[in-house]
Amino acid sequence: MGKGMIKKLFTAKIAVAAILAALGVAGYQSDELEWVRDGVSLVEKAGASGLDSLLPEKTGFRREGGQNGAEAVSEAPSGGNGRAESAWKSLFDDGKSRSDGGRNDKRQVPSKRSYTGRVTSVADGDTLRVTDSDGQKHKIRLAYIDAPEIQQAYGEAARDSLRDMADGKTVAVTVFERDRYRREVAKVEVDGKDLNLAQLRRGAAWHYTSYAAKKQDGSDYAGYAAAMKKAHAGRVGLWKKTDPQEPWNFRKQQREQQENSGKKNRDSGMEWLRLW
Structure with missing residues (x-):
């Protein structure tokens, strides 16, 4: 690999690292940044001979002068590396779908609904992970409930409650949809026992009513609501605390703190630039 190619590759990786850091400060989650990391991987795989071929002008795209001096992008016949062109298009098509957190298809029902x-x-x-009978791996978000985050009070206890019932067990999964992080939103059962409902009965989660009211089956909604009400009345699990913080409010608080921290960092950076 020539020195020029090494310099380009190094510069590209530094630029992507800076972008990831900036997006992290802005509050983007790790799952939402996978498409950026895929870009780094693609550049690395291209190597010395393929790095330039991944640029748009090498894949048959050109800018043309448009009406009133505006520019339009048109696709010209490719005279370059077809594999690299395909990789470039794949990267940006994938980036488009991932950069919005999967919002375009966040409610898309997976092809395999029950397994x-x-x-x-x-x-x-x-949240748990399951390997199905075909060896396929799944990341699952239990539907219609919301447990405390690990960093919250009772967060570890809620995890341990689910771990006690599910870890290593054979489960039946009914998938309703995918969330913005591409997790399967599902009901998970062990020997016919609804683990989502069990977490409510154990006082290890809230019934996520703002979402469940729109999506959940009526009889199931009533059962989940009653289970949480009973746990609350009996001061079971997280309800032992007088006023536990809802996880959605905790997450909102964390995002606001990140945004405030990012604003302070940006202000400090601008002040540093003014000194120069």
Whole structure:
């Protein structure tokens, strides 16, 4: 690899690292930044001979003067590397779908709606991973409930509650849709026992009524609401605390803190530039 190519590759990686840092300060989640990392991987795979071929002008795209001096992008016959052209288009098509957090298809129902598998890990009180009977891996968000975040009071206890019921077990999964992070939103059962409902009964989660009211089956909604009400009345689990913070408010608070921190960093940066 020539020195010029090494310099280009190094510069590209530095630029992407800076973009990731800026987006992180702005409050984007790790799952929402995967498309940027894919871009880095694509550049690395291109190597010395393919790096230039990934640029738009090498893949047959050109800018043309348009009406009133405006520019339009048109596709010309490609005389370059067809594989690189395909990779370039793939990167930006994929980036478009990922950069908005999957909002264009965030409610798209997965092709495989029901399956059985084994729980391989439990991340928190409403998120787990399952490997199905075909060996396919799934990240699942339990539908219609919202457990405390790990950093919150009772967050670890909520995770341990789900882990106790599910970890290593064979489960039946009914998928309703995908969320913005491409997790499957689903009901998970062990031997016919609804784990989503069980978490409410154990006082390990809230019934996510703002969402469930629009989506959940009526009889299931009533059962989930009653389970949370009973746990609350009996001061079970997280309800032992007089006024536990809802996880959606906790997440909002965290985002606001990140935004304020990012604003302070930007203000400091501008002040530093003014000194020069």
